[in-house]
Amino acid sequence: MVESPPRVRLDEPRRTRVRADLVAVGLMLLVVAAATAVGAWLNRPGSGVVILAGAPPLFAEWLPHYGPGSVFAVLVAIGVVAWGPALATRLRWPALAGASYLASVAWIFSLAMVDGWRRGVTDRLTHPYEYLREVPGITDIPAMLRGFSARILDFQPDSWTMHVSGHPPAATLVFVWLDRLGLSGGAWAAIACVLAGALVTVAVPVTFAALGRGDQARAMLPFAVLFPGAVWVGVSADGMFAGVTAIGIALLALAVRAASRGGRGAWPLAAVAGLVLGFGVFLSYGLVLLGLVALAVPLAARRPVLLIPAVAGALAVVAAFALAGFWWFDGYHLVVERYYQGIATERPYWYWVWGDLAAVALAAGPAVVAGVRRVLGQALRTAPRRWGALSFVVVAAVLTIAFADLSGLSKAEVERIWLPFVVWALPATALLPRVSARWWLAGQAATALLVNHLVLTSW
Numbered sequence: 001m002v003e004s005p006p007r008v009r010l011d012e013p014r015r016t017r018v019r020a021d022l023v024a025v026g027l028m029l030l031v032v033a034a035a036t037a038v039g040a041w042l043n044r045p046g047s048g049v050v051i052l053a054g055a056p057p058l059f060a061e062w063l064p065h066y067g068p069g070s071v072f073a074v075l076v077a078i079g080v081v082a083w084g085p086a087l088a089t090r091l092r093w094p095a096l097a098g099a100s101y102l103a104s105v106a107w108i109f110s111l112a113m114v115d116g117w118r119r120g121v122t123d124r125l126t127h128p129y130e131y132l133r134e135v136p137g138i139t140d141i142p143a144m145l146r147g148f149s150a151r152i153l154d155f156q157p158d159s160w161t162m163h164v165s166g167h168p169p170a171a172t173l174v175f176v177w178l179d180r181l182g183l184s185g186g187a188w189a190a191i192a193c194v195l196a197g198a199l200v201t202v203a204v205p206v207t208f209a210a211l212g213r214g215d216q217a218r219a220m221l222p223f224a225v226l227f228p229g230a231v232w233v234g235v236s237a238d239g240m241f242a243g244v245t246a247i248g249i250a251l252l253a254l255a256v257r258a259a260s261r262g263g264r265g266a267w268p269l270a271a272v273a274g275l276v277l278g279f280g281v282f283l284s285y286g287l288v289l290l291g292l293v294a295l296a297v298p299l300a301a302r303r304p305v306l307l308i309p310a311v312a313g314a315l316a317v318v319a320a321f322a323l324a325g326f327w328w329f330d331g332y333h334l335v336v337e338r339y340y341q342g343i344a345t346e347r348p349y350w351y352w353v354w355g356d357l358a359a360v361a362l363a364a365g366p367a368v369v370a371g372v373r374r375v376l377g378q379a380l381r382t383a384p385r386r387w388g389a390l391s392f393v394v395v396a397a398v399l400t401i402a403f404a405d406l407s408g409l410s411k412a413e414v415e416r417i418w419l420p421f422v423v424w425a426l427p428a429t430a431l432l433p434r435v436s437a438r439w440w441l442a443g444q445a446a447t448a449l450l451v452n453h454l455v456l457t458s459w
Contacts, residue, residue, distance in 0.1 A: 018433070020377070021370035025443075028361045028369045032057070035358035038351065050346040052412065057359040059413040060455035067120070069113025070453065076107050077226060077445035084222030085437045093209070096221065097202045103225045104201035108194050112234035114452045122186040124235040124459065125193070129162035131175045131237065132189055138176050145169055146325030152334040154341045163237070163459075165338055168331055169321070170282035171237055190235040197239030200423045201225055203246035208427060210253035211301055211389040212260075216430035219437075223429040226441055228448040229363040232416040236459050241283045242420040245290055248276030249424075252294060252310055256301040270306040274313020281314070282321055285332050286410070286417065289400040293393060293424050300392035336409065344411060352411035360401060363415040364422050365447045367440035371428030372398065378431075390427055397424035416459060 039056025042049045054061040080103060088096065112120040125132050138144050151158050152165045159165060164172050175189055183192070201224040205217035233239030255269035277294055280287045298306045318328060361369060375394040379387060387395075400421045404410055410417050432440050451457075 014433070017374065018436075021373060021432075024369050024373040025366045028358075028366065031354070032358045032361060035355040039355065042348075042351065049348055049351075051351060051355075052343055052347055055455045057355040057412075058362065058415055058451070058455060058457065059359075059459075060457045062454070063456040064454055065114070065456070066453060067114040067116045069110040069115075069120070073107070073110035073114060073449060073452070076103065076110055077442075077449065079103075080107070080222055080226050081438050081441045081445060084225065084441065085434070088218045088221045096218070097206070100201050100205075100221050100225055101198055104198040104227075104230070105194060107225060107227075108198055108230045108234040108239075111231050111448060111452050112190075112194070115456065119456075121190045121235055124186065125175075125189045125237070126186040127459065130459070131161075131163055131172050132186060133161050134164050134172060135175050135179050135184075138172070141173070141176065142324060144172075144176075145321070148326050149330050149334055152331065153338050166335055167237075167284050168282040168328060169326055170279055171241075171284065174237075174240070174283075193237055193240040194234050196243040197230075197233035197419075199243035200227070200233075200246045200426075203243070203250040204423055204426055207246075207250045207253040207297065207393070208389060208430075210250070210257040211297070212257075213389055213430075216390060216427065219430040219432075219434070220427050222437070222441055223367055223444060224423075224426050226444045226448070227423070227426065228365040228444055228451065229415070229419050229422055231448050231452050231457060232363065232419060236416050236419075238284070238416045238419045241280065241287060242423050244283065245277060245280040245287060245420050246423060248273050248280060249290070249294055249297060251276060252297050252306070253301075255306050255310075256298055256303050259303050259306060260301070266306060267309045271309040271313040274310035274315075275317055276313075277310070278314030278317030280420075282317065282328065284417075284420075285328075285335060286404055287420055289403055290420060290424075292396040292400050293421075296392040296396040297389075300387070300389040339409065344408075347411040349408050349411065353405060353408070356405050356410065356412070356414045359412070359415040360418050360422060362447060362451060363419065364425055365444040367429050367432060367444050368422075368425050370440070371431050372425055374431040375428045390430060393424055394428045397421055400424075413459070416457075 035057035039051055039053065041047070042051050043056070053059050087099065091099065114120060148169045151160045153159065178188055178192055204224055205221050209217040233242070251269055251273035255266045255273060258269055259266035277290065280290065294310065295307070298304050321328065372394060375391055376398070379391045379395055401418060404418060404421065429440065
């Protein structure tokens with residue numbers, strides 16, 4: 001296993017740390033309440049300000065409801081809260097990883113089924129703005145790639161739908177490939193997104209186990225299962241993006257472990273990780289920011305040389321798309337132009353620059369907020385050369401969210417769009433006291449259940 005730097009003793013007493021955790025969660029609730037109140041005030045008739053979100057700070061509509069998945073979601077939550085922490089310490093890794101993945105799939109599907117089979121699952125990806133609307137018209141993939149950029153801008157007869165135009169072509173290709181395999185329609189697309197998104201539950205802990213922090217990996221697993229962001233993993237393509245890129249970073253961590261053991265497989269593993277992460281950049285333009293998290297993994301293990309094959313793998317994907325006729329930078333600039341053809345000119349930056357943080361806090365949940373407070377506090381009290389993997393990865397995740405927020409290219413909808421970033425803040429929960437783990441897990445579950453039953457989420 002990879003050796004980690006010596007642990008740094010926290011200077012603050014346990015009671016002070018717990019009090020600070022509660023203050024951090026209280027501040028989170030205040031920001032959410034303020035974003036809700038200000039958003040409602042802006043949504044009033046005659047305000048003159050358009051935020052285009054019915055239940056701010058979430059992109060949703062207020063609609064208290066329950067559905068077929070309500071009871072099952074509560075039962076899954078009770079099971080994980082009651083037995084998750086104990087099983088995470090006792091089960092062998094293969095059994096633990098498998099059980100966690102299945103529990104995550106059950107949690108995501110049960111939350112989606114709160115809205116019902118059609119409204120919550122099968123119809124999510126068949127909306128007129130979604131990817132599946134374009135799939136029947138894509139009969140020639142090479143031609144689609146060559147002409148992809150020409151159809152990004154709006155107000156053209158053949159403009160792509162909103163989500164297709166807003167992402168590089170790999171996002172659409174995934175659904176085209178599913179269709180070619182005979183898995184057509186909204187149900188199969190939804191199932192694929194959920195099964196891919198649930199991989200986060202395994203990939204993130206495996207990353208830390210590979211870096212020699214099996215104790216932290218086990219501690220974070222129940223929190224990865226009851227991730228409130230599961231509300232948007234089921235069902236959105238962004239959940240799939242989170243799962244794919246998390247696997248890429250986990251492969252990079254496994255390459256680090258292979259290198260620490262003197263194995264010859266380190267460079268090939270790192271190259272495969274680069275291929276997966278490179279493909280991720282062609283799923284969503286913003287995922288280029290995940291390079292910070294990917295960079296943190298070999299740096300935390302003092303194996304920066306593995307960045308060479310990883311970058312080579314990513315560049316191979318860029319070259320393959322370029323040869324096929326799509327240049328990433330052309331697509332990115334055209335997407336920014338299209339963004340400002342529509343909602344970006346209406347949604348006020350001054351509100352969403354902090355409203356987005358309220359939305360992402362709901363997706364992360366109170367336990368992640370408290371854990372991030374602990375990680376940042378510890379990181380600020382120690383020199384970067386003494387940081388462990390947890391500090392490197394969580395600080396990188398926080399920076400990706402900060403950069404994405406300040407860019408102004410994601411005004412609203414970030415509870416879904418930033419899922420690939422938020423999942424790398426989940427490891428911060430490993431620092432929460434074991435004696436209160438069930439309380440924090442209950443807070444995570446309650447956040448997801450309240451959101452899913454009080455509002456009807458979009459996309």
